[in-house]
Each structure stands twice: as C-alpha cells, then as structure tokens.
Amino acid sequence: MKTRDIAIIKKGFLLVSFRLSRLNNFMLAIFFILIVGNAFGAGSRPQDKVRLTGSAYVFPLGLEGTPYLNQDWSFADIVLENGMVAVGEKVKFNMVTNDLIFYNEDLKRIFILDKETVKEFRIKNGKETTNTFEKYLGSAVGFKLKTNDFVEFLAGDQLRFNVRHSADIVEANDVNSKNKVYPKKYYYVEFDGKATPVNLRLRSIYRLFPGQKKNIKQLVHQNKLKRSGEKNVKKLIDLLNNEPEILKSLVID
Amino acid sequence: MNSKIVCALVLLLISGFVKNANAELSPEVTLFQLQFNKNIFVSGEKIWFKNSIVAGHETEHQTILYADLCSEGQIINSCIVQRNNNHWQSDLLIPDSLSTGVYLFRAYTGNYNGKPEMVSRLVTVINRFGNNTTNESRKLEPGYMSFDNINVLPADLGSEIKLTTTKNRVAPNSSVVFTLNANPDKYISGVSLSVYKVPEENILSNAEVQPEKKVISSVADQVKIYNTLTLSGIVTNSQTNEPVVGEVVLFSVPDTVPQINYAVTDSKGEFIFNVDGYYGRQDVIIRTLSKDSVYQIKVYPNLLTPPLKIPFYVPSEVEQSEFVKLAVNRQLLAKAYTAESSEVVIKPQFKYPFYGQTDIVTIPSMYVDLVDFEEISKEILPLCRIRKEKNSASLRLYDPDKLSFLESPWVIVDGVPVFDVKLLFPLNSPAIEKIVTQKQIRCYGALYIEGALSVFTTKGGYTDMPLPANAVRLFFDTFRYPQEFKKYKVEPNSALPDFRDVLVWEPMLDCQSATCSHTVSTSYEKGNYIAVAEAIGRDGEVQRTVLKFIVK
Numbered sequence: 001m002k003t004r005d006i007a008i009i010k011k012g013f014l015l016v017s018f019r020l021s022r023l024n025n026f027m028l029a030i031f032f033i034l035i036v037g038n039a040f041g042a043g044s045r046p047q048d049k050v051r052l053t054g055s056a057y058v059f060p061l062g063l064e065g066t067p068y069l070n071q072d073w074s075f076a077d078i079v080l081e082n083g084m085v086a087v088g089e090k091v092k093f094n095m096v097t098n099d100l101i102f103y104n105e106d107l108k109r110i111f112i113l114d115k116e117t118v119k120e121f122r123i124k125n126g127k128e129t130t131n132t133f134e135k136y137l138g139s140a141v142g143f144k145l146k147t148n149d150f151v152e153f154l155a156g157d158q159l160r161f162n163v164r165h166s167a168d169i170v171e172a173n174d175v176n177s178k179n180k181v182y183p184k185k186y187y188y189v190e191f192d193g194k195a196t197p198v199n200l201r202l203r204s205i206y207r208l209f210p211g212q213k214k215n216i217k218q219l220v221h222q223n224k225l226k227r228s229g230e231k232n233v234k235k236l237i238d239l240l241n242n243e244p245e246i247l248k249s250l251v252i253d
Numbered sequence: 254m255n256s257k258i259v260c261a262l263v264l265l266l267i268s269g270f271v272k273n274a275n276a277e278l279s280p281e282v283t284l285f286q287l288q289f290n291k292n293i294f295v296s297g298e299k300i301w302f303k304n305s306i307v308a309g310h311e312t313e314h315q316t317i318l319y320a321d322l323c324s325e326g327q328i329i330n331s332c333i334v335q336r337n338n339n340h341w342q343s344d345l346l347i348p349d350s351l352s353t354g355v356y357l358f359r360a361y362t363g364n365y366n367g368k369p370e371m372v373s374r375l376v377t378v379i380n381r382f383g384n385n386t387t388n389e390s391r392k393l394e395p396g397y398m399s400f401d402n403i404n405v406l407p408a409d410l411g412s413e414i415k416l417t418t419t420k421n422r423v424a425p426n427s428s429v430v431f432t433l434n435a436n437p438d439k440y441i442s443g444v445s446l447s448v449y450k451v452p453e454e455n456i457l458s459n460a461e462v463q464p465e466k467k468v469i470s471s472v473a474d475q476v477k478i479y480n481t482l483t484l485s486g487i488v489t490n491s492q493t494n495e496p497v498v499g500e501v502v503l504f505s506v507p508d509t510v511p512q513i514n515y516a517v518t519d520s521k522g523e524f525i526f527n528v529d530g531y532y533g534r535q536d537v538i539i540r541t542l543s544k545d546s547v548y549q550i551k552v553y554p555n556l557l558t559p560p561l562k563i564p565f566y567v568p569s570e571v572e573q574s575e576f577v578k579l580a581v582n583r584q585l586l587a588k589a590y591t592a593e594s595s596e597v598v599i600k601p602q603f604k605y606p607f608y609g610q611t612d613i614v615t616i617p618s619m620y621v622d623l624v625d626f627e628e629i630s631k632e633i634l635p636l637c638r639i640r641k642e643k644n645s646a647s648l649r650l651y652d653p654d655k656l657s658f659l660e661s662p663w664v665i666v667d668g669v670p671v672f673d674v675k676l677l678f679p680l681n682s683p684a685i686e687k688i689v690t691q692k693q694i695r696c697y698g699a700l701y702i703e704g705a706l707s708v709f710t711t712k713g714g715y716t717d718m719p720l721p722a723n724a725v726r727l728f729f730d731t732f733r734y735p736q737e738f739k740k741y742k743v744e745p746n747s748a749l750p751d752f753r754d755v756l757v758w759e760p761m762l763d764c765q766s767a768t769c770s771h772t773v774s775t776s777y778e779k780g781n782y783i784a785v786a787e788a789i790g791r792d793g794e795v796q797r798t799v800l801k802f803i804v805k
Contacts, residue, residue, distance in 0.1 A: 055693040056694035111696050
C-alpha cells in the first residue's frame with residue numbers, strides 16, 4: 001500500500017492527515033463510517049424510553065408442546081395507542097390466551113402487556129421477515145374471533161387477509177402424561193370492520209363475491225394461482241384489492 | 254482494491270454532508286424571523302405572532318417555542334407553542350393592567366444541550382386606562398432612549414415576493430382583493446400576510462436596526478431550555494442539603510384516569526420530566542418514591558431570566574398622538590363587539606391508568622354511610638386490610654388467585670400516589686366517589702407495582718387533601734391551546750359594528766401556485782393601511798413586500 005496523506009474535512013473544517021501504512025483498510029472504514037454517521041446523524045434526537053404497562057406473568061408448567069407462536073424470545077416493535085413506539089422489546093406471543101408477553105429489562109421479569117394500550121406490534125423473525133399483528137376491532141365472529149383479539153395481518157389493503165393464531169390445551173388422560181398444546185390457525189377476511197372466516201382454498205374466496213367467480217378465476221389463471229394454500233390466497237387478496245369493480249360485489253354477513 | 258474502498262468511503266462522506274447540510278447556510282447558522290400582526294398594541298389585546306426558523310443544520314428536533322413578554326426584571330406573560338411547518342404561530346395576551354411602555358417580546362427554542370436560541374423584538378404597549386407610570390419613570394432614567402415603531406413602516410426587502418391590488422382606495426365595510434406572486438416551494442415556513450392600520454402622517458421609513466441589542470440581559474445562570482417541554486428540578490436532603498442521587502421522583506396530575514411519570518435523579522440530584530403531552534395550565538404534584546427520608550424538592554423555572562434593563566420609552570408625541578388615542582378607543586369597542594380568535598379542537602389523547610384496569614370497584618354511596626376510611630376498609634372494601642401501628646398504618650391487599658398478600662401496594666388518591674395510608678383516614682363515604690382495587694402485581698416501565706388501591710374523591714382534583722411527604726405542588730404551564738385568528742367576512746346587513754384595525758393576519762397563506770389571491774374585508778375604520786407579505790427563504794434571506802392603501 002502506498003503511503004499518502006488523506007485530508008478529511010469535518011463539519012467545522014478540521015483537517016486530519018493519515019498515513020495509510022499505519023491504518024489497515026478495516027480501521028479506515030470504521031473511521032469514515034464514524035465521520036459519515038456524524039454527518040447523517042447530526043441532530044438526531046435521543047429517544048425517551050417508552051414505558052410499557054403489564055401484569056405479572058406466570059409461565060405455564062407441565063405442558064407438552066409450546067403455547068407460544070415463537071419458541072424463542074423475538075424482538076418486536078410495539079405501537080401503542082398513545083402513538084409512541086417501543087422498539088426492540090423482547091416478546092413472545094401466547095396463542096392460548098392471545099396475549100403478548102414481554103421481558104422487562106429493568107425489573108428482570110416477564111409481564112403480560114396490557115392489550116388496551118397496544119395498537120399493533122411487529123415481531124421480527126430473523127433479518128428479513130416481520131410478522132405484523134393488529135388488534136381486531138370489528139364485531140365478534142363466533143367463538144373463534146373476538147373484538148380486541150390480536151390477529152396477524154397477512155395481505156391486503158381495503159380487503160384484508162388475517163389469521164388468528166390460537167392453541168387449545170387438552171388435559172392429559174394419564175396421570176404421568178402432560179397436558180398437550182394443539183396450535184390452530186383461523187383465517188379471516190376483513191373488510192370495513194366486518195370479518196368472515198375463510199379457509200385456504202380459493203373456493204372460499206370465490207363465494208365472497210357472488211357473480212364475480214368468472215372474473216376472479218380469470219385473475220387466478222392469469223397469475224398462475226391454481227393451487228390452494230396460504231401463499232396463493234395472499235396473492236389473490238392483493239390482486240383483488242386492485243379490482244374495485246370486483247370488490248364492490250363483496251358480501252360479508 | 255484499496256483505492257476503490259477509499260474512493261467509495263469518501264463519496265459516502267461527501268453525500269452525507271450534502272444531505273444533512275443546507276446548501277445556502279453554514280452548518281452552525283440558525284436564523285429566525287419574528288413577525289407580529291401589527292406594530293402597536295393596547296393593553297388587553299393579544300400579540301399574534303409567527304416565528305420562522307431556517308438553519309444550516311437539521312432542526313426537526315426543535316419542536317417547541319417559548320414566547321414571553323418581559324418588562325425590566327419581570328415576565329409579564331408567556332406561552333409555549335408547538336411547531337408547525339417550520340414555524341411557530343400563536344398569540345400572547347397583554348394584561349389589561351400593563352402600563353404604557355416599551356417591552357421586550359422574546360421567542361426562544363432549545364436544543365439537546367439545553368442552550369437556547371432566541372430572537373426578540375421591542376413592543377410598544379399603550380395602557381387603555383391611561384396608566385403610564387412605567388413610561389414616565391423610564392423617561393427620567395439616564396441613558397434611556399425614545400423608541401417609536403408606530404410611525405415606522407416596514408421596508409420592502411428583496412424582489413421575489415410581489416403583492417398587488419386593483420384598487421388603492423377602498424370603501425369601508427367592503428372587500429378588496431390582493432394578488433400575491435411568490436414561489437411557495439422556496440419558503441419552507443410559508444408566506445405570511447398581515448393587513449393593518451398605520452398612522453396617516455409622519456410615516457418614516459428609517460429605523461434603527463436591531464434596537465433590541467441595547468437591552469441588557471441578566472448575567473445570572475440562565476435556565477436550560479431543551480427541545481422538548483420539560484419540568485426539571487433537584488432533590489436535596491433537608492438536613493444536610495446534599496443532592497440525593499438515584500432517587501425515583503414521581504410526577505402526577507390529579508385526574509380521573511391516573512397517569513404518572515417518573516424520573517431518576519442523576520449525580521447532581523437533578524431530575525427531568527418530559528411533559529410533551531399536556532395542554533394548558535396543569536396542577537402538578539411531584540414527590541419522591543422514598544417516603545422515609547426527608548427530602549426537599551426544588552423545581553427549576555422553565556423560562557429564561559427576564560432582562561435587567563430595557564432602555565427605551567415611548568415619546569410623548571407618540572403617546573399623545575391622535576392615532577394612539579383612536580387605537581385605545583377602538584380597543585374598548587372591539588372588546589365589546591368582536592371575538593378575535595377561536596380555539597382549534599385538539600384530538601383527545603389516549604389515557605390509561607398506570608396500574609391497569611380492574612373490575613374490583615367499590616362505590617361507597619351504594620352502602621350505608623361510614624364515618625372514616627378505616628371503617629370503609631373493614632366493612633365494604635374487598636381484599637383490603639389496614640393494620641394500625643403506634644404512629645403509622647399500613648395497608649395490604651389479598652390476592653385470592655395466588656393465595657398471598659401484597660404487602661406494599663400503592664395508595665393513590667385522585668391519580669396522585671400518596672403511599673401514606675393515614676392520609677386516607679379522614680375520608681368518609683360522602684367524600685369518596687369510588688375505590689378501585691388492583692390486586693395484581695404489575696409494572697409501569699421500570700416501576701414495580703405490587704397492587705394498588707386507588708381512591709377517587711367526590712370533589713376530585715386532590716382538593717382539600719394534605720400534601721404527601723416529600724412532595725411539592727405547583728401550577729405548571731404546558732402547551733398553549735392552539736388558537737386561530739378569526740377570519741372576518743363582510744355582512745352588509747349586519748347590525749354589529751366592525752372596529753378592526755387588523756384586517757388580516759394569516760401566518761401561512763394557503764398558496765398552492767406561484768400566484769394566488771386573497772380577499773380582505775375592510776372595517777368601518779377609515780384611514781391608511783398597509784398589507785405586508787413576508788417570508789424567509791432557505792438561504793436565510795427575508796423577502797418582504799409592503800403595499801399601501803386607503804380606506805375612505
């Protein structure tokens with residue numbers, strides 16, 4: 001590497017000269033990143049820590065299977081009703097009780113987040129995927145979906161495709177056996193505050209649009225969505241959101 | 254390879270600065286433009302103002318503005334305003350009793366480091382009852398100068414804003430249309446328009462530049478002004494006067510939905526609360542979590558120290574002028590006939606009790622009247638046991654789900670944590686509206702809440718209740734409720750007289766294109782008027798155009 005002087009101009013016109021021979025590339029990169037970070041970050045506001053409220057949580061014992069959607073603690077951003085956002089909270093979603101539990105770093109304890117204070121939350125699964133959960137505000141649909149339940153938003157805009165993660169605990173018959181957890185998913189389509197259950201067959205979407213089956217089938221054919229399944233139903237819902245004429249015929253009881 | 258990495262990093266560095274810095278202004282420069290709706294004020298009137306900010310660095314975090322009207326050594330009135338579109342706009346009431354004189358209007362905003370950035374202007378106030386003791390005393394002071402901003406017209410600046418009208422002579426109680434030519438994209442805080450009455454004679458165009466520089470400020474330690482609305486103070490030990498470090502301090506406002514804020518004192522014993530979510534004047538109670546030791550709490554002021562000396566007075570010829578006399582008469586009539594402003598409706602904020610919701614609610618009025626709280630806890634209050642010791646009393650809650658007692662529940666009255674159970678004893682059934690029992694262990698941020706007993710009194714507002722130990726109570730001014738200058742429309746058959754001398758005050762004209770028109774309704778007040786359109790560009794240059802017309 002050639003030795004040369006590099007002049008770096010900081011905001012206040014500071015001049016620094018370095019000899020490359022004394023700095024390897026990694027160190028140089030770190031130095032520049034710090035300077036650039038200062039330039040981009042100038043004036044950034046230190047965030048007040050958002051205060052979450054919750055009741056003490058007791059881990060259920062003696063279960064076979066997990067009542068949680070995410071086995072390990074995941075990081076989540078929680079949007080509260082007062083507009084504040086708690087970023088990077090360690091959470092788990094309990095499917096049995098439909099509650100979000102969080103780890104309070106200051107108190108070193110786990111609490112159940114007060115549902116009334118939460119608007120929505122986004123659980124980060126790894127680097128790329130994020131699962132968005134919202135509070136369902138419509139009227140109850142049978143016993144499977146109640147007002148203020150957390151549902152995961154899968155696809156859509158005006159017409160939304162959601163899933164309510166649930167789990168049943170079946171008591172063990174045998175004295176030596178544990179109670180078993182059976183996870184379940186209930187899919188819903190929501191429009192204008194009303195929801196109706198659907199399954200992962202495309203047929204269950206057709207029946208929501210009386211008289212438009214032909215047009216929807218055409219969409220399915222054009223976009224090669226013939227096979228049923230969550231992925232294709234999501235795509236179909238996204239496509240239907242761009243078809244206002246078809247949406248007009250939507251019937252949700 | 255190495256040279257490529259270096260080139261890429263240098264490009265990243267340069268783009269960072271280009272993105273972050275305003276191309277026209279140096280990074281360390283901050284400019285303000287403070288405007289008023291007119292140039293003379295009578296006591297009892299409001300000063301409508303707009304303060305724009307342009308800087309060579311990012312200012313998004315500077316969201317609040319403190320504005321105050323000062324006399325020598327005294328703050329007459331103040332308000333705290335929230336930012337909107339790179340400017341702040343609001344109004345400040347001049348008390349009726351304020352004596353004739355020259356006062357200083359200050360507008361300042363803070364930063365992360367607590368250092369304020371300020372702009373100020375001198376304001377002439379005429380007392381409508383003829384009280385001019387302040388002015389007369391200043392005339393006798395050596396070194397005080399006469400100040401006349403009533404006979405001075407603002408000067409045209411720049412040529413990028415143009416204001417025109419089709420007629421320079423307008424009838425009273427009629428309409429006139431002004432056309433504004435200005436590129437709205439160039440002015441991040443918009444273009445303002447004010448139309449007001451000016452004296453007919455002796456209109457001067459020269460004025461001393463920045464007479465405010467002659468005002469002498471206090472040399473005392475200035476208060477720290479942050480970029481968010483804060484309440485700060487210090488906790489010291491009453492006996493040793495040493496600062497108390499690491500103590501939790503609670504902030505509460507008596508309310509039907511108990512909410513608290515908390516902070517921990519730092520190494521200097523100081524605490525700071527962010528109170529961004531409040532409007533108006535708040536009744537605040539601050540106390541330490543610890544109730545055993547005896548502490549003192551001192552709350553720091555939120556406004557800068559007022560100036561020591563404002564070496565100006567209103568000259569007699571101005572004070573006795575026909576224009577000023579008419580302004581005073583007009584103000585007397587305007588107060589009777591016109592509503593100057595209307596309050597902007599604010600969306601109510603979401604409120605949730607910090608100890609959570611519970612369905613264990615006891616309403617004493619549903620039972621026979623009981624003489625004190627001890628009886629209430631024995632007879633009708635579920636899950637609650639009060640134990641009396643020699644000079645103290647303690648409360649514990651029973652959790653039937655876990656078959657255990659909560660030994661240190663929070664005791665709250667009207668949303669104010671009191672902890673001392675003895676404070677509840679005088680409360681009898683008629684004095685209590687309801688009692689809420691929270692039997693769960695809960696958290697509120699880093700606060701561990703081992704159950705709570707929340708009492709709501711019939712009077713509410715923590716009225717007639719003694720202050721808890723280690724507490725102070727004060728009235729704290731938070732954000733001003735936004736007000737809107739009332740727009741006036743000509744009503745030909747209206748029986749109400751119109752004595753306005755400010756025909757228009759629009760801090761930010763709604764102009765979507767380079768040319769827009771604005772219709773102004775004149776009042777019954779005949780005389781000379783000026784229309785002033787003003788804005789500050791991204792380069793910090795003020796553009797102003799002044800148009801004269803007569804109402805006759």
